[in-house]
Amino acid sequence: MIDFGFWLPVALGGLLSGGSSGLLGVYVVGMRIPFLAVCVAHAALAGAIFGALAGLAAEHLTLPALTAAILTALALGRVADRSPAGDANVALGVLFSLSMGLAFLGLGLFPVLGRSDHDVRALLWGSLALCRWRDVGYMAVVAVALGLFVLLFGKELRALLFSREYAAAAGVRVGLVWALFLVLAAIALTVNFQTVGGLMIYSLVTNPAVAAALLVRGHARVIFVSVGLGAGVSLGGFLVAALTDLPTGATIVLLSSAWVGAAALWQRRRVRCRAS
Amino acid sequence: MSAPLTASNVRITAGDRTLLSIDRLTVENGTLVGVLGPNGAGKTTLLRASLGLRPVQAGRIELLGADITRCGPAERARLRCRVGYVPQALVGHGLLPLTLREVVAIGCTGRAGLFRPLVAADWRSVDAWLERFGLTPYRDELYAHLSGGEQRRALLAAALVGNPELLLLDEPAAHLDLAAREQIVTLLSELHVERGLTTVLVCHELEVLPAACERVVLLAEGRIIADGLPATVLSGERVAALYGPGLRAVHAGGRHAVVPAVLAEAAPP
Incomplete structure (x- = not known):
């Protein structure tokens, strides 16, 4: 007998997390900054660790995590186009190593200060099975905010996808839209990361968007397919895991990876068919 | 109407190197100005600085009546909306989901x-420009999957779709085969005749200058070394000094080319 009271928020959490990550992924993959998810997730972790060290209770660690994630995202926006290589990935590499260093320093301070690091270690991996209605509420707010952002700034985001400098030259308010995107991405990644964990959020941001870009063409179509795949693999992975007793996170990650493989094969076949 | 583009006492440096040092440059309304020079002469830097994409260390650049070096982001964006810009190259990557349209x-x-x-x-308007440039059959293709020539024409269409008052073109025919290059030159000529659009055309090859181009600015090491009629600026001595003694400039019917000296001498007068 399935306990719906327990599993319904888990399923809905997976659906919302997958859908919003799929939407975010269209831009993260399109701008070739998939490392953003890892970088921001680890900055959020560092924030949560120092929040815990400062004595905050587990239920209040979201605030320092969000603060650290947003600051990191804004720092990326500030330095991305000014880094020596003029490449956001270089800035991400620097910020990632900094946030990792801070996170491990913080973790090392727990035994020194004689404190338990149980709350923050749970954050490191996350667990979809522990998703409760309050988490679902946060995820829903983030998903709606992301959707509204794309609806309002869709044409500017499309220009940013192509090239930030070209978009700026065409008179698009790149600074404003890029900063808003990074802040929203930081919030979305932090909220989802706390429930589903760093590895799963990385795969949910990257894989559905890559598969969508291989399957269809055009901004709007890629968004629909990526959101659908993100939500689908989350829910599908959860159901497979529930039926087979396999770990939920790993099942979802593998399912999303399988979609990328299938999409790549399909695209290859399409190219061959066109050529012949 | 004031000049759409004026640069005064502009200095741009990178480390110890001076990329651009221009005392005065004015692009008059309705003219097509070619900007030429060897690699590293500062041609692209001039265009990027004109759009406020590259910070200047000193001087002022007036774009459509406003000093772009001192504008806030909103004002700068408004000015850029009135300019059509074709950058050097934007090829797109395999996972870029955008179509040509x-x-x-x-x-x-x-x-x-x-x-x-x-x-x-x-x-x-987008569709009309696609039609004009012969790109309608590819409008729903991925931009990244198009050939270099199609991508260059697409960027030119994008520069024109906003109905600009000034066109800044950075090597619009770079890496194109001869047919594609001539297609671009013809398009530029037609546009200039039709619309009288003020155009700054940066290029390496003299062959890219349309017959409508009545003025050439020659840059070397960030400085203007000559400015005037193409045939005057691109004299035999200057071409030989800039590009090597074995080359000669040939001018005929408003078009220009640099050829090996042996060919220039063999050609009938």
């Missing part, structure tokens, strides 16, 4: 303004 539509994105989607009239 969507890329051309970027040209009218800024002008549409925030919180306002592109309307049917904008898309009609």
Whole structure:
């Protein structure tokens, strides 16, 4: 007998997390900054660790995590186009190593200060099975905010996808839209990361968007397919895991990876068919 | 009407190197000005600085009546909406989901303004430019999957779709075969005749200068070394000094070319 009271928020959490990550992924993959998810997730972790060290209770660690994630995202926006290589990935590499260093320093301070690091270690991996209605509420707010952002700034985001400098030259308010995107991405990644964990959020941001870009063409179509795949693999992975007793996170990650493989094969076949 | 583009006492440096040092440059309304020079002469830097994409260390650049070096972000964006720009190269990557039509539509994105989607009239304008440049059959293809020539024409269409008052072109025919290059030159000529659009055309090859180009600015090491009629600026001595003693400039019918000296001497007068 399935306990719906327990599993319904888990399923809905997976659906919302997958859908919003799929939407975010269209831009993260399109701008070739998939490392953003890892970088921001680890900055959020560092924030949560120092929040815990400062004595905050587990239920209040979201605030320092969000603060650290947003600051990191804004720092990326500030330095991305000014880094020596003029490449956001270089800035991400620097910020990632900094946030990792801070996170491990913080973790090392727990035994020194004689404190338990149980709350923050749970954050490191996350667990979809522990998703409760309050988490679902946060995820829903983030998903709606992301959707509204794309609806309002869709044409500017499309220009940013192509090239930030070209978009700026065409008179698009790149600074404003890029900063808003990074802040929203930081919030979305932090909220989802706390429930589903760093590895799963990385795969949910990257894989559905890559598969969508291989399957269809055009901004709007890629968004629909990526959101659908993100939500689908989350829910599908959860159901497979529930039926087979396999770990939920790993099942979802593998399912999303399988979609990328299938999409790549399909695209290859399409190219061959066109050529012949 | 004031000159659409004026640069005064502009200095741009990178480390110890001076990239651009221009005392005075004015592009008059309705003219087509060619900017030439060897690699590292500062041609691209001049265009990027004119759009406020490259910070200047000193001087002022007046773009359509406003000093772009001192504008805030909103004012700068408004000015850029009135300019059509074709950058050197934008090839796109394999996972870029944008179609050719969507890329051309970027040209009218800024002008549409925030919180306002592109309307049917904008898309009609996009389609009209695609048709004009012979790109309609590829409009739903991925931009990244197009050939270099098609991509260059798409960027030119994007630059024109916003109905600009000034066109800044950075090597619009770079890496194109002869047929594609001539197609671009013909298009530029037609546009200039039709619309009298003020155009700054940066190029390496003299062959890219359309017959409508009546003025050439020659840059070397960031400085203007000559400015005037193409045939005067691109004299035999200057071409030999800039590009090597074995080369000669040939001028005929308003078009120009640099050829090996042996060919220039063998050609009938």
